[in-house]
Amino acid sequence: MKATIGKEEKAVFAEYIRRNQLKRSEQREVILDAFLRSEQHLSVDDLLHIVQKKRPDIGRTTVYRTLKLLREAGLASQLDVQGQARFEHDYNREHHDHFICNNCGEIIEFSSPEIEQLQDDIAARLNFKIQGHRHQIYGLCEKCIARAAAAEATRR
Amino acid sequence: MKATIGKEEKAVFAEYIRRNQLKRSEQREVILDAFLRSEQHLSVDDLLHIVQKKRPDIGRTTVYRTLKLLREAGLASQLDVQGQARFEHDYNREHHDHFICNNCGEIIEFSSPEIEQLQDDIAARLNFKIQGHRHQIYGLCEKCIARAAAAEATRR
């Protein structure tokens, strides 16, 4: 495990704190570090459990509040999966959307400039000014299809 | 106001009731009728308020439960707008997606076979089996842009 991770992001956060006359705290640093180390699309509870391994006294509320700061600082972006918030890195990342496996919950990223272009075209035709979008495709991921096929084969 | 609306849909619902050994009820009929008369993307509360004009004793729970039946019967489809369920007609309707105005909440439908095709292509490349998707584009609708421009002009 790397001793230091996301040096740049941490600097961005420190700057955000400074600019907004906020204060640093051990909790915020632990949460940010855990967030940066993860490559998953974390739920609040996922992140809570991770940080509590290091600091069992960190409360869920603080995780919510810190994630809000990370969003505002441009470090995290939030998506909504079946009514539950998920967070992913957003610093210097290209826009993308998500495939979500209905079986195992895996989230696979994709991006398609062609789709974005088509969206823009349709919006222009409707005189609609796009500010954001949410594009999630649900179904079965490769692994779960294989798993289902294997189970099917065994049954016979 | 037309005395009869959605004759075909009502027959579909009656058939659904019959096939599943359920029972008809005045409440269900009032709710279905109100749903069919509306061309909006109704929230549960929207629909509740409409039906309560005719039958003030209908409870929110019954609306929830009836909408669930309508979904199962293929008459309604549900979308999720900022964590709140919205319902629209689904009987004999083509698939489509939505623009949603961040200002006034208006929902504008769109469909794009090209986007669907691109989705399918990407899914095929990932060996992902699509079962459904959610594609919502947020921003400002034509009216709200005009309204904002007018307000801006006045201010000067």
Place this chain on the structure above:
DNA sequence: GTTCCTGCAAATCCTTTGCAAGTTC
């Protein structure tokens, strides 16, 4: 010392569920 943070508990919002009373078949 002032201002900001924290964690808890309580509140909120939307939705679902348990249950006793009422309807439908």
Place this chain on the structure above:
DNA sequence: GAACTTGCAAAGGATTTGCAGGAAC
């Protein structure tokens, strides 16, 4: 009369908020 429906109230899950005590500047 058996089986299904209803409305209420209570429970549910995710998130937010009020507040008193604690930490940072």
